[in-house]
Amino acid sequence: MPATESVAEAIARVGSPVELLRNAQSRPTIFPVTPEFTNWRSEQLSWRTSVALLDQSHHMTDLFISGPDALRLLADTGVNSFANFAVDRAKQFIAVNHEGYLIGDAILFHLDEDSFDLVGWFMVLDWVQFIGETGDYDVTFTRDANSLMRAPGEDPALYRYEIQGPHALALMEKVTGAPIPPTKFFHMATFTIDGLQVRSLRHGMAGQPGFELFGPWAEGERVRDALIASGEEFGLVLVGSKAYSSANLESAWVPSPLPAIFTGEGSADYLRWLPANRAGSLAGSLVSDDIEDYYLTPYDLGYGRSVAFDHDFIGRSALEQHAKGPLRSKVTLVWNPEDVAAAQRSLYEPGVPAKYIDFPKARYGVYQVDRVLADGAEVGISHDAGYITGEQVFVSLASIDADHSEPGTEVVVVWGEDPVSTKPAVEPHRQVEIRATVYPAPYSSFARENYRKD
Structure with missing residues (x-):
């Protein structure tokens, strides 16, 4: 140490x-890669509609x-x-x-x-x-x-790229020049890309097919160039840190x-x-x-x-002993759009505004822990919060008491700090209550069905 x-x-x-x-x-926490190659909204959509290339080499x-x-x-x-x-x-x-x-x-x-x-x-x-x-x-x-x-000045030991989306398999077959053998979820295989041996983990993101590719750092640029060249016909989209940091909201990982x-x-x-x-x-x-x-x-x-x-x-x-209960459930909370808009609007009104809500990810500490209420009583905690372009919703992932975890249950997320801390990302603000509705986690039915299958 x-x-x-x-x-x-x-x-x-x-x-x-x-x-x-x-x-x-x-x-x-920031991801030390390009924030946006185009815009985070389009980049978020890419792993649903085409194929996304995400660089994991630097933040883990x-x-x-x-x-x-x-x-x-x-x-x-x-x-x-x-x-x-x-x-x-x-x-x-x-x-x-x-x-x-x-x-x-x-x-x-x-x-x-x-x-x-x-x-x-x-x-x-x-x-x-x-x-x-x-x-x-x-x-x-x-x-x-x-x-x-x-x-x-020190380079990573490995490059690590994600290829995600409905065209991921087609891209991998083109860039390797061969059919991709069936590989079970969370199993690894080795491929050849531009003459280089590349190890791959089969997984998915937001329910879409995907591959995590890794190998020696010195070979990373060559592998990346080959992926970009082969991906052009499949609509490959380079995904920056803003969009990538919000991907967990769709897969429901905290x-x-x-x-x-x-x-x-x-x-x-x-x-x-x-x-x-x-x-x-x-x-x-x-x-x-x-x-x-x-x-x-x-x-x-x-x-x-x-x-x-x-x-x-x-x-x-x-x-x-914990397994015997009582247990909380992981859920998605869909925040009321009028309340989110009111919190944002407070920035343009007299008086102390609500805590700034960043897009696409609203976390302002390593550990985000917000109170969740039902009829004024504490029923759980809200974790990561942010916007999902493909669903046009602002959500958070939460751990909720079983009695309030049924989809459709109405709760309230308390947003902002009181007392206000001295963290650099925290400005003077006031707490606000934002109504939210309980939904399953993952929120997308496509993602739920595919993750359950895997």
């Missing part, structure tokens, strides 16, 4: 985890884990089953703390015998590395940080829930190990002095189907 202030030291300096996170002076972190105990470490920290996790497969890896609360999730690639790549936000990667370094494991870690955290690392068994040692610049920032209308009020279980985010009690892992016994 770099020689810097630890999270434990930062908490001691300011007084509490909530104080540290709510007033963190880091900027909101890779943690390469190798050694004879690599799989045992992953099984000890992951709630997933690893019974049939062969080479050339991948899965959404989910970890919880000793008390069964969510640390986070990432995509785990089984690259080779005793060789894995855990890819995603740093929260769950840090946890796995800590357990591996402080436990009895014969493993080696190599971290390739995202481009915001990487040393200046990218950065607050990790349950600040309390519980082993947390003191972990917070002393963890650099303060990876603590994150907390935004939203939920205000509590108790950091545990922000914790989630995997069930709150719809991950129950991934939990496998077929092995022992950190937090298993506690998670078994």
Whole structure:
């Protein structure tokens, strides 16, 4: 770990985890790639109507884990089953703390015998590395940080591109010069593009077919040029960071829930190990002095189907108790357009306006946690919020009590902070209530049916 202030030291300096996170002076997370190649509205539509090329090379972190105990470490920290996790497969890896609360999730690639790549936000990667370094494991870690955290002038280890949309398969067959063999969801295959070996993960986004392509960074530009040249006849659209950052709203994935690392068994040692610049920032209308009020279980985010009690892992016994309920459900909240417009209109009216609502993504902290009310009572929390061009709706993903999770239920999202924090992205504003209607997650029936099938 770099020689810097630890999270434990930062908490001691300011007084509490909530104080540290709510007033963190880091900027909101950005994707360090071109914001828009055309405009984010058209780019959002491309993965529904043609084929999109998205560059994932810069905003995610890779943690390469190798050694004879690599799989045992992953099984000890992951709630997933690893019974049939062969080479050339991948899965959404989910970890919880000793008390069964969510640390986070990432995509785990089984690259080779005793060789894995855990890819995603740093929260769950840090946890796995800590357990591996402080436990009895014969493993080696190599971290390739995202481009915001990487040393200046240092290139990524891998390029990583997404090809998504109804024409993705046709594009892949043209650029490889051969039929694409059937590949199951979250299975990997190797292709040749412009004479280069390219590894591919079969997956989808918003229910559309897709491929994630990766290989050595030095070969990335050549692969990208070949994709662009072959994609012209299929209407290939280059997608910038604005549109890409909102894609999770359609697939109903919550990218950065607050990790349950600040309390519980082993947390003191972990917070002393963890650099303060990876603590994150907390935004939203939920205000509590108790950091545990922000914790989630995997069930709150719809991950129950991934939990496998077929092995022992950190937090298993506690998670078994959480599974007995009561449980919240992950839903989509469709915000009332009149209330959204009124909040935006307040910028042009006398007095203190509502918190600025950015498009297409309205998150203004790493962890967005807004209150959801029904008849004035708390019934859940709202996470990421933003606009979906293909549906012409402003939505948020939310975890709602079962009694209020039925589609058509009317709720209220409290938008804005009170008291107003000192985060750089937060201006003087007033809280407003925005009516919302519960819908399924994912919102699109096409996406729901295709994700369920996969």
